[in-house]
Amino acid sequence: MASVSGGFGSARATTAGATGPTVCNIPEEGELSIDELPVGSSVIDCGAVGRIVTYDGTGLTVPEPGTTVSIDSLTTDGETQGFTLEVAADGKVSYELTDAGADLPTTGSDVPDVLSNPANTAADLSQEPDGADADATDTTAPEDTEVADADAMAAPGACSDGAYTTADRKEYGSYEWWIGDGGMPGGLSRTNALGAFYDAIDNVTQSYNNCGYTDQVGAKHNYRAPTSWEADINNKGQCTARDGLSTWDAGDLKSGVVASTCSWTWPMPGVKNDLREADVRFNTHDYDFTNKPTSSCSNKYDIRSVATHEAGHIFGLGHVKSGHENLTMYTNAFTCTTKARTLGKGDVLALRSIY
Template identity: 50%
Template sequence: MKWNARFMRRRAAVLALALSASVISVGPQATASPGACSLPSGELSVGELPAGSSVIECDAVGRIVRHDNIGVTVPQPGMGVNVTGLAVDGGHNGFSLSVSENGIVSYDLDGDESESPTGGADAPDDISDPVITPDDVTEEADDDNADQPDTPQEGETPVLTDEDFQATAVAACSDDARKYTGWAEFGTYNWYIGDGGMPGGLTRTQAMWAFQGSINSVTNPTSCGYNDPVKAKEDYKGRTTYETDISSSGNCTDRDKKSTWDAGNLASSTLAVSCTWTAQRPGPDDVRESDVRFNTHDHGFTNNPTSNCHSQFDIRSIGAHEAGHVFGLDHVTGGRHANLTMTPGSGPCETHHRTLGKGDIIGMRDLYRWVH
């Protein structure tokens, strides 16, 4: 099985930079002198902290880097972070920033095709002592940024399928397209419900069931005639008074060690954002935290689309797409693949992305066959 192509390109670049740096180092403990790199104040662009920079020399850990109208906080050496936004118009934006063990920055800005990764073992996640960051808001009001409840009105009938959607696209169970992000959950995805308002005006208990249904559709897909279990694991850990580590401007903030799903304010053109933090290792990186936020400040969501639905977005369709990112699936682009869950777009009231298509399922089966 070939190694992940993105992983190989990134590691090769980092190794070359590290070997170059070792030629001029005084010894194994040598580091650059403070102030050797000067960064401008405020948020940075990828040009202001280019690939090959040292986060140690530049004192860049904790700084925000933005690209494609979305951003990440530079992590500690040995870690990576990815931000992905799902747009209302069916588009998407995002990128990954990784810091090698010796502090060298690398990026994935273009979402190149990734091949199936090799296997590996999990390093247990430490979730016992989460970090409180300025963006965590405790005991937030239940109705903060919540959209209207999606209780069906009398006479409305449920919408179960979207037969007219993308009729020219390949049928979901015939389309085997899939892509990989370059990470996987080697252990168990332990996740929480955040303290803010929930999409669709749901209670936190109702939201838990909706989110869990979305996650289970990815970890245990049964559509398209596939019945063999995927060896990806998840465990709902309960409610937390923390929010997702995602700011209203779409930045992945400092992580608090708790994978959280919630709702709140994001850029108006965005339906949802996921932030995933990973630890570097041979093969695909290992997920340490992955947060998902729905944009209830600008958009309405429903857990039960009906015949009278016009502008609300289906929670479980959006949730399944974001759960795909959590577990290592990337976008498959183009109208041809519009019926797959991992296509970057889901229109109002559409429910068919709740269940995975052939390519989505093959991607998960292949990825987790080698992970576990």
């Protein structure tokens, strides 16, 4: 894992496997900060598995040893929110708190996932009941036409901007995913939401772009089925314990976050970590979505643009910041535009660097 810093007073977080405190001093209840579960501490000795660790306004549930968990949030203001927690096989903790790409080889192999103790919430539900945060059905006037894509002013064009970051994450096999129940963004039926999500994931795995780049990316995905299980992301925008299904759904996240992705991987020494599960949730509690932004669109987020961005995270792409507004992986979500459905130069180069 790449070197990181922050959260430890004058101390500096180093790398996975770094030596840290041997004595545990964590609260018996409640959420933990990264100061209370610092780099090098042991989740086994501290009894921290299943506890939530917070940083930068987000949180992660401490996984079992030999697992890494990451959260990436797409925000309304462009502020990056997210971090990574890795628990080594011996229980030692390390963090990735920056957006720096992990410069690791990508040659590896997919390991079959065996989850001996999947997390079950009551009746296979997450924090909120089905339908409680359903988005209003999206309607358009017959004369409305879909808005045209346009590069944001004061930013390089999507086809000339080669900026990108990558995470320590790769799908070595095929990303197998499910669609949850309850309300969908834009008030879409589950069938129509499936179509929008499927197209968005295809945008990433097939390197969909208008820049003339051919598809040289070997990433694959396979939709499995609908499920009554929900994304393992709670209404605080925190990753809960994983349940073994990569689920896409909608519900409540904290205000300011349009959508979040939680990813779980197995550490792979010397190469990028092997993806085990990745869940996506749209925030339909605070925001409206549309599957077809038109000339009369007002303050609605394009479903396939948001979904393409989240799919980028699943397949190992990180955020790019200010000055790169025309790339799909820009950290801010824009309303009433479809431009993030189409990858830019940096997005394509990032995928090629991994796959």
